[in-house]
Amino acid sequence: MLSELSYTRKGSGEPLVLIHGIGHRRQAWDPVLETLAQSYDVIAVDLAGFGESPAYPLQAAYDMDNACDNLSDNFAAWGVDRPHVVGNSLGGAIALELGARGLARSVTALSPAGFFGTVNRLQTLVLLVLLRVTSQLPASVLRSVSRSSAGRRLAGSSLYAHPERFTAAQVYGDALALKHCHGFERTIVKGVTYSFREHLDVPTTIAWGTRDLILPYSSSAIAQERLPEARHVALPHCGHVPMVDDPALVVRVVQNTTAEADAGMAADAAALSRTWRSSTAS
Structure with a gap:
């Protein structure tokens, strides 16, 4: 595999993989991890070149094909087949690509x-x-900023609606993760030219923070046009990283999506059983 990914795994049940955004790390999911682990086998992963995961080899592109192939290889190593996937920002795009594949x-x-959109792309690039x-x-300097409540609010204002909820250790850890990431x-x-234009046949929810500054809420209209299904x-x-701003709401959104998938699988199993009974009766 291109990169053997670092991860945190908790809970039991159906597998649920959590994928962070660019420059972030798997700890972004800490506000929802314990709650989700009550119902799922949760795996929060560091993408290649971020957090504690090694980067791709220099000749390997950071494109969606490699991201999906690498995650698929890691799924197999973890003993996971077709998990539910939840992603934020870059991780959200990767989650959609996994679903389309x-x-x-x-x-x-x-x-x-x-x-x-054209303006949104420039805004996103500049802020990142x-x-x-x-x-x-x-x-x-990063440590000093993280120790100040005003500094923590300033550091997180573009990502969260409620940056004041972070501790000094969390802000400093995130800053170091962004400082040292290789991807x-x-x-x-x-990503500058990336655009998602695939079709999905699995239950899919796209949820957008209304106070998102990195990928503005207006982008949700484009998503609705391209993915009416x-x-x-x-x-x-909620801001760009909604797990911090409203963890309970994010958990409900995830649960509603996975429940739709489970209902579809149950309906397929029932239809298959009816077909089998009909064929044996005849």
């Missing part, structure tokens, strides 16, 4: 990339590059 049984995409540049400040620039190069949900008062 038949590698997921359901998809929940939170403010996914891939539905840019600014976050990356500021993360390169000396560690002593950022190679992902941005591919999906359920589209607004996340009121």
Whole structure:
């Protein structure tokens, strides 16, 4: 495989894989991890070149084909087949791509990339590059900012509606993850022109924070136009990373999506049973 991914695994039940956004790490899912683990076998993963996962080899592109192939290889290594997938931002786009390739049984995409308007694409690029540049400040400066409540609000204001909920340790950890990640620039190069235009045959929900500054809520209209088969949900008062701003709402959205998949599987099994009984009776 291109990269053996680091992950946190908790709970039992149907497999549920959580995929973070660009520059982030698997700890982004901490606000919902324990609750989801009460119902699912939850795997929160660090994407290649982010968090604790090694980057791709230099000759490998950070494109969707490699992202999906690499995750599929890791699914197999974890003993997981067609999990439910939940992704945020870049992770949301990857989740949609996995669903389109038949590698997921359901998809929940939170403010996914891939539905840019011209202005939105530029806004997203500028904000992400600014976050990356500021993360390169000396560690002593990042630590000092994280210790100040005003600094924590400033550092997280573009990502969260409620950055004040973070501790100094969480803000500093996220800053170091963004500072030291090896996949950022190679992902941005591919992401500048990326657009999601596939069709999905699995239960899919696209949920968008109404206060998202990185991928503005107006992008949800493009998603609705391209994916009319999906359920589209607004996340009121949530920013770009809604797991922090309203964890209970995010959990409900995930549960509703997976329940739809389970109902479809039960209906298929019942239809197959009826067909078998009919054929044996004749």
